[in-house]
Amino acid sequence: xxxxxxxxxxxxxxxxxxxxxxxxxxxxxxxxxxxxxxxxxxxxxxxxxxxxxxxxxxxxxxxxxxxxxxxxxxxxxxxxxxxxxxxxxxxxxxxxxxxxxxxxxxxxxxxxxxxxxxxxxxxxxxxxxxxxxxxxxxxxxxxxxxxxxxxxxxxxxxxxxxxxxxxxxxxxxxxxxxxxxxxxxxxxxxxxxxxxxxxxxxxxxxxxxxxxxxxxxxxxxxxxxxxxxxxxxxxxxxxxxxxxxxxxxxxxxxxxxxxxxxxxxxxxxxxxxxxxxxxxxxxxxxxxxxxxxxxxxxxxxxxxxxxxxxxxxxxxxxxxxxxxxxxxxxxxxxxxxxxxxxxxxxxxxxxxxxxxxxxxxxxxxxxxxxxxxxxxxxxxxxxxxxxxxxxxxxxxxxxxxxxxxxxxxxxxxxxxxxxxxxxxxxxxxxxxxxxxxxxxxxxxxxxxxxxxxxxxxxxxxxxxxxxxxxxxxxxxxxxxxxxxxxxxxxxxxxxxxxxxxxxxxxxxxxxxxxxxxxxxxxxxxxxxxxxxxxxxxxxxxxxxxxxxxxxxxxxxxxxxxxxxxxxxxxxxxxxxxxxxxxxxxxxxxxxxxxxxxxxxxxxxxxxxxxxxxxxxxxxxxxxxxxxxxxxxxxxxxxxxxxxxxxxxxxxxxxxxxxxxxxxxxxxxxxxxxxxxxxxxxxxxxxxxxxxxxxxxxxxxxxxxxxxxxxxxxxxxxxxxxxxxxxxxxxxxxxxxxxxxxxxxxxxxxxxxxxxxxxxxxxxxxxxxxxxxxxxxxxxxxxxxxxxxxxxxxxxxxxxxxxxxxxxxxxxxxxxxxxxxxxxxxxxxxxxxxxxxxxxxxxxxxxxxxxxxxxxxxxxxxxxxxxxxxxxxxxxxxxxxxxxxxxxxxxxxxxxxxxxxxxxxxxxxxxxxxxxxxxxxxxxxxxxxxxxxxxxxxxxxxxxxxxxxxxxxxxxxxxxxxxxxxxxxxxxxxxxxxxxxxxxxxxxxxxx
Numbered sequence: 001x002x003x004x005x006x007x008x009x010x011x012x013x014x015x016x017x018x019x020x021x022x023x024x025x026x027x028x029x030x031x032x033x034x035x036x037x038x039x040x041x042x043x044x045x046x047x048x049x050x051x052x053x054x055x056x057x058x059x060x061x062x063x064x065x066x067x068x069x070x071x072x073x074x075x076x077x078x079x080x081x082x083x084x085x086x087x088x089x090x091x092x093x094x095x096x097x098x099x100x101x102x103x104x105x106x107x108x109x110x111x112x113x114x115x116x117x118x119x120x121x122x123x124x125x126x127x128x129x130x131x132x133x134x135x136x137x138x139x140x141x142x143x144x145x146x147x148x149x150x151x152x153x154x155x156x157x158x159x160x161x162x163x164x165x166x167x168x169x170x171x172x173x174x175x176x177x178x179x180x181x182x183x184x185x186x187x188x189x190x191x192x193x194x195x196x197x198x199x200x201x202x203x204x205x206x207x208x209x210x211x212x213x214x215x216x217x218x219x220x221x222x223x224x225x226x227x228x229x230x231x232x233x234x235x236x237x238x239x240x241x242x243x244x245x246x247x248x249x250x251x252x253x254x255x256x257x258x259x260x261x262x263x264x265x266x267x268x269x270x271x272x273x274x275x276x277x278x279x280x281x282x283x284x285x286x287x288x289x290x291x292x293x294x295x296x297x298x299x300x301x302x303x304x305x306x307x308x309x310x311x312x313x314x315x316x317x318x319x320x321x322x323x324x325x326x327x328x329x330x331x332x333x334x335x336x337x338x339x340x341x342x343x344x345x346x347x348x349x350x351x352x353x354x355x356x357x358x359x360x361x362x363x364x365x366x367x368x369x370x371x372x373x374x375x376x377x378x379x380x381x382x383x384x385x386x387x388x389x390x391x392x393x394x395x396x397x398x399x400x401x402x403x404x405x406x407x408x409x410x411x412x413x414x415x416x417x418x419x420x421x422x423x424x425x426x427x428x429x430x431x432x433x434x435x436x437x438x439x440x441x442x443x444x445x446x447x448x449x450x451x452x453x454x455x456x457x458x459x460x461x462x463x464x465x466x467x468x469x470x471x472x473x474x475x476x477x478x479x480x481x482x483x484x485x486x487x488x489x490x491x492x493x494x495x496x497x498x499x500x501x502x503x504x505x506x507x508x509x510x511x512x513x514x515x516x517x518x519x520x521x522x523x524x525x526x527x528x529x530x531x532x533x534x535x536x537x538x539x540x541x542x543x544x545x546x547x548x549x550x551x552x553x554x555x556x557x558x559x560x561x562x563x564x565x566x567x568x569x570x571x572x573x574x575x576x577x578x579x580x581x582x583x584x585x586x587x588x589x590x591x592x593x594x595x596x597x598x599x600x601x602x603x604x605x606x607x608x609x610x611x612x613x614x615x616x617x618x619x620x621x622x623x624x625x626x627x628x629x630x631x632x633x634x635x636x637x638x639x640x641x642x643x644x645x646x647x648x649x650x651x652x653x654x655x656x657x658x659x660x661x662x663x664x665x666x667x668x669x670x671x672x673x674x675x676x677x678x679x680x681x682x683x684x685x686x687x688x689x690x691x692x693x694x695x696x697x698x699x700x701x702x703x704x705x706x707x708x709x710x711x712x713x714x715x716x717x718x719x720x721x722x723x724x725x726x727x728x729x730x731x732x733x734x735x736x737x738x739x740x741x742x743x744x745x746x747x748x749x750x751x752x753x754x755x756x757x758x759x760x761x762x763x764x765x766x767x768x769x770x771x772x773x774x775x776x777x778x779x780x781x782x783x784x785x786x787x788x789x790x791x792x793x794x795x796x797x798x799x800x801x802x803x804x805x806x807x808x809x810x811x812x813x814x815x816x817x818x819x820x821x822x823x824x825x826x827x828x829x830x831x832x833x834x835x836x837x838x839x840x841x842x843x844x845x846x847x848x849x850x851x852x853x854x855x856x857x858x859x860x861x862x863x864x865x866x867x868x869x870x871x872x873x874x875x876x877x878x879x880x881x882x883x884x885x886x887x888x889x890x891x892x893x894x895x896x897x898x899x900x901x902x903x904x905x906x907x908x909x910x911x912x913x914x915x916x917x918x919x920x921x922x923x924x925x926x927x928x929x930x931x932x933x934x935x936x937x938x939x940x941x942x943x944x945x946x947x948x949x950x951x952x953x954x955x956x957x958x959x960x961x962x963x964x965x966x967x968x969x970x971x972x973x974x975x976x977x978x979x980x981x982x983x984x985x986x987x988x989x990x991x
Contacts, residue, residue, distance in 0.1 A: 033077040037096065039103040040069045041084060049086050049107065053752040057081040057093060060860065062752045119224050119245050121193075121234035122463075122509055122526055122569070129522075129573060131581045131605035131628050132231030133686050133703050135159070135743070138222045139249075141759075141854075143867060144932050145951040145984050146265045146314050148340060148349065149213040150220055150246060151176050156852035156869040156929060158225050159741035159761035160703075161242075166209065166969055167977035170314070170340040170349035171380050173203070173210035175969060178227055178242030180737055180765045180846065182682045182707055184803055185714035187639030190225075190242040191235055195372050197447050197467035197505055198238065200534050201638055205499035206380065206439025206473035214376045214443040214471070216336045216353035218261065218318040221249045227741075228686035228705060229632025233603035234569055236585035237635035240682040240709070248372065249322070250357045251330035256323035258991040263951075267312040267343050267980035270954065271964050272305050273392040273880050274902045281396055281899055288887060289897075296897045298397035307400060307429045308391045312347075312980065314340035328365075332357040343980045345432050347383035351376060366458070370449035377442050380475075384435040384485075389975040390428035393884055393898040400429055408434055412484045413896040421895045426484050434483040439475030444468070447505075459514040463528075467505035474498035481546045491546035496554070499538035506531045509567075524571035535560045555650070561642045562590045579607035581630075589637050593645045596678035603632025605686075624692030624699070629685075636680035640713050644729040645677045672718055672725035680731065682709040688741075700744040708770075710734045716783075733772040735803065739765035755858035763850040772799050782807070787972045792914040794877050794972070798841060804971070805841040806877055808917040809834070820918050822909050842917045845971020847924070848873030863949075865932040871967070876923040878903075878963045879974035886912045903962075923966035925959035945990045953982040 041052040048069025055062035056079045065071045073082075075096070082103070085091040089107040097103060117124045118136050127136075135158045142153040151174050155163040160179045166172040181188030192199045194215065203211040224245040226232045232239035276284060278301045285297055320334035336353040358371040402411040410430035413421040447467040454460045474497030481491040509528025516523070540556040567585035584602045610616055610625040649668040658665050688703035711731040718728040742762045749756040772783065786795035786804060796807035809825035828838045851870040856863060883889065885901035886909040892898070907918070934949030959966045963973045 034074050035077055035101060036072060036074045037082070037101050037103050038070070038072045039105065041065050041071065041086070042069060042104070042106050043089065044106065044108055046106070049089070051751065052084060052086040052089075052107070055083045055085075055752055057083045060753075064751060119222070119247050120231060121226065121243065121245070122507070122528060122567070123511060123524075125524070125571065128609065128626070129571065129579060129607075130231075131571075131579050131607040132226065132630055133160075133228035133628075133688060133701075133705070133741070134231050135161075135225045135227070136222060137225075139220065142217075142220075143930055144865070144949065144986070145930060145953045146263050146316055146340065146982055147217045148338065149174060149210060150215050150217045150223070151212055151244075153217055153220065154223055154225075156867055157759070157761070157854065159743050159763045159850075159852070160227055160739070160765075161225055162763075162847075162850055164967055164969065165979065167385075168979035169208075169342050169344065169347055169383070169385075169977050171208045171210060171342070171347065171382055172977070173208065173213070176244070178225065178244075179705065179707070179739060180767055182240040182634075182709045182735075182737070183636055183639075183680060184712055184733075184735060184769070184797065185639070186636050186680055186712070188241050189638070190244050191232075191238045193235075193243060193245045194445060195246070195248055195447050196449065196465045196507065197445060197469060197503075198235070198532065199445075199469060200501065200503050204441060204471050204473040204501050204536075205497045205538065206475040207378070207441045208380065208382065208439075211471075213349070213351070214378060214441065215246070215374065215445070216318070216334070216338075216351070216355065216376065218316075218320075218336055219248045219334055219353070219355050219374065220246055222247045228605075228630050228703070229603045229634055229682075229684035230581055230583070230605035230630030230686065233583045233601050233632040233634055234567055234585060235634075236565060236567065236601040237563070237587040237589060237599055237637050237679065239601075239634040240636045240680070248355065248357065248374070249320070249332055249334075250359055250370075251322040251324060251332040254324055256321060259318075259320045259322070259989065260991075261318050261986065261988040263316045263984050263986040265314040265340075265982050265984035267314065267341075267982045269305070269309050269343055270957075270978050270981050272978065273884075273964055273975075274962060275392050275884070275899045276396075276902055276904075278303075278396045280902075280905075284900065284904070285890070285897065289890070292894065293891060293897060296395070296891075296895070298395065298399065300397055300399040302394075302396050302398060302400060304391035304394045304396065304428050308345055308387045308432050309343050310345055312341035312343045314338075314982075314984075316340075328361045330357075330359040342383060344383040344385070344388070344977065346381055346435075348381040350379040353377075363455070366453045366455060368449075368451040370447075370451070372448075373444070373446040375442075375444045378440070380439045380441070382437040382439070384431045384437070385975075385977055386426075387428040387431040388977060390425050390431055392880070392975065393425055393889075394428055395897045396899060397897075400427070406482070407484045407487070408480070408482050410434075410484070413893070415895055420484055420487050421893050423892060424896050425892075425898055430483065431485060434479055434485065436478045437475065439473060441471065441473040443471040445470075460510065460512050463507075463509050463511060465505065465507040467503070467507070469501075469503035469505075471501040472498050477543075479546075486545070489545050489551055490549070492543065492551070493546045493548075494542065494544040496541055497538060499536065499557075502533075502535045504531075504533045520575040522571075522573040525569070527568045528566070530563070530565040530567070532563045532565075533560070534562075559642050560590075564588045575612070577609050577612040579605075579609070581605040581607075583632070587635065591637050591640065591642055591644070592677055592679070593675050596645075596676065599635050599679040599681070601633050601635055601681075603630065605630035605632075621693055622691070623695050624690060626690045628689065629687045631685050632683075634682050634684070636682065636709075636713065640677075640715075640729055643671075644673060645675055647671070647673050670723075670725075672723040672728040674728055674730050676731075677713070677729060678711060678731055680709065680711050680713045682707050684708075697748075697750070698744070698746045700742070702743075703741040704738070705741075706736070706738040708734065708736050733799075734770040735767060736770050737765065737767035739763060753860050755856075757856045759852075759854040761852045764848060765846070765850075766848070767802055767846070769797055769799055769801060769803055772797055786970055787974070789879055789883060789914065789974065790912075794879075794915065795845075795970075796841060801841050802844045802846065804846070805844045806875065806917070806920050806971075807839050808842050808915045808920060809838060810840060810842075811913075811916045811918040820907050820909075820913075820916070822907075822911070822913065825916070839915065842920055843875035845874055845876065847871035861936045861938065863932075863934040863936070865930065865934070866928065867930040868926065868928050870924075870926045872924045874923050874966070874971070875920055876961060876963065876966060876968055876971050876973050878919045878921050878961075879972055880963060880976070882912055882914065882916070882919045883974065886910060888912065921961050921963070923959060923961040923971075925957055925961070925966040927957045927967075928955035929953060931955050943991060947988045949986045951982075951984040951986065953984070954979055955981070 226243040322332040338351040353376045355374040410427040413424035479492040536559040543552040569583040648671040686705040692699040784793035812824040849872040854867040881903040885903035937946040
């Protein structure tokens, strides 16, 4: 009988490992009476399966088949069932016969491998029928540990997707980029769709930009990432930056299952800013300082980082009940409580969540309903992050407390009259403990789905979704009058908000799905209509001091916009081999004038499943090969405001007033507007292939894409005399990008007691600005952008170059010592002068390559998991080193000394060299994000199962970058809140 090459290779690997480790094929023995069963395991073609697993059900007693597919297994005499399994085949449970000891079993191919359902825009499809670039990550592959926000579940898991937390604070949000983003100044955030409801991008008052954190990660079943235009174009005007579809868990099993999971953690500091130690600081002041400066040295040894940071505790607890209340009524209810302190004192995020999912069906599943409701309440306390800078630079020879009650007892800089020194660095601990900034954010997301399969034509179904997303955010800030931070204004005591965000959705579509046997054709057609309306309002309020005096007035806000859409999609497959997908969507937005309001976004994609051809269909090595190509156009209208095309008049706040009689009236001033504002559009091409070897023990994909974005929406300087404002939002240029994505998944070992899975992804991406006409007849193509320090901006947009490149002078060095020469830069244009004409573009914050690697090793009930990420070719401007590494920064006044960055010992710069490329550092890195060791105790009593795991997050970082962290927003490192190292213990119970 012919043996399969696939089975031979898989089993050789298994047997070699068993031989090396001295593992017997029979993995457990049972005392007492036994019997020995023998037999053979085959497939549908009666070919033997080598390395198939046979286990006595409910025990660890088992074996694997040999090179001829035969097995021999000694089992307890009271054993009743054997479980047969093999990768790529459906498992089978077989009753042990009583009259014979011979048991032959045939396993059927697991067609689910080719028919796994993937959620896509407005429907589902099989993985095998996908023609676009789509990645799916299910809950079993999510990152583990203490997860504060859903996007962290897939960090490093998907090629082409880059996720970066804004800081180490539990209240901070993340930046998500799919294929680097397609815009420059408009939003680059992907569209997030939660259970069919497209969510509004941005945030809300009191949330600190962490809007996704209001969704409990524990409730999520899977996340699907749509990357190319073929898969995203069904979302039209919001899809240029990709789409992330989040599907939450539902009830499905017949029995009610109760699950409880608790994760408790401690977080510790990692790397701090590289400042002088106490002794180094004293030595530098004594050797370089004046007599007056030396006199400011104290007698204490204070580690200011120890004063503001602490070990932080966190807990995440989730309880869920899932099952069926009746035959046709699946239900899932969950409750969650999350509380995480930040490593910066007083920093805290607390979240209460609840969710309900009901999925009743009627008329033999012709009518299906789906009701989802998710609610959350977030209570935040925001630490005063200015203390991070203060702790790095505050004089380490001074004590924390002054010994008197002034300024709350904290040691502060005073002049010779005892008055506070203007612009002094404030006591770090005082900044932390005398600032109480809190917020409360509530959110409700609900949707009601109707899915009706027509009785008269079952292939045709009608689907409707009603969705509602409501959020409210408000907060309070209190700083006492005696605090140094607001001493001149008698402190702060004010409330802001509430801000209310509403998102209303109506989706309706018809779907026709039919396989026509005589034509060997499958037709899946969808036509639909969407209406979505957003509203955000907040009242006017005033920032007050502790005396109730108004410091600043904030005007009321009322922001609204509407999107109306019509769309159609056709998926056609012939003979399971040739596939075509065509999509068109027409969007109308209230953000543009009626003449430019509507945009049309088409796409088409082709697919060829090569392994279905006769010359490859029975190939024993190549189990899957599908070639894909797609073209499409998507749009952009986010991140630009709602009324940029119409004349708006705004009341002056604490500004110009006009006297009329004895009264003064605030004036109204016109905002800038552009009636011709129109869609930013992105045209994309994608070519790729999916592959599988050895019955999909090895799978992967490869994609090459190009994107051209035109009519870039940006807020730019307005030509003089054309408007009352300095800037105007308009369409200004073009940007091109292209990239390569590669994914590889493998299961080198799949045996009863041993299992090893690997997942690797790689991304290469490049973006260039092709046209940037900021003003008519402008001759300059360099526009300073990005964060600034003391008015200096360090990045630039230039035609023909990557966006946001560093724009700096080329530093010159002493040939003898190798030290940088202060103020000495290369004359790059050769005019014998050093001026702005000698600035040059030097590297980019964006990495050239992004890598992700996950591995999981299973032995019996143990599981060891690791995940790694790497960026190559990204650079960071070390603003902390520049801004604290020159002698002039040791004192900004005559009454205070400041600590210096250790870079001063190398450079001995007297003054800050703002635009020197000396501070642009290679920030390539390798990070181990997660290390997890788990043990599944199984059923420890008749009541419940137990599993436990221990985890470390942010395990290590290997990099040449000298700053706190090589992964910082915008490539600018200035007083970064360090990401902590987290140690967690998780326990899971299932009743």
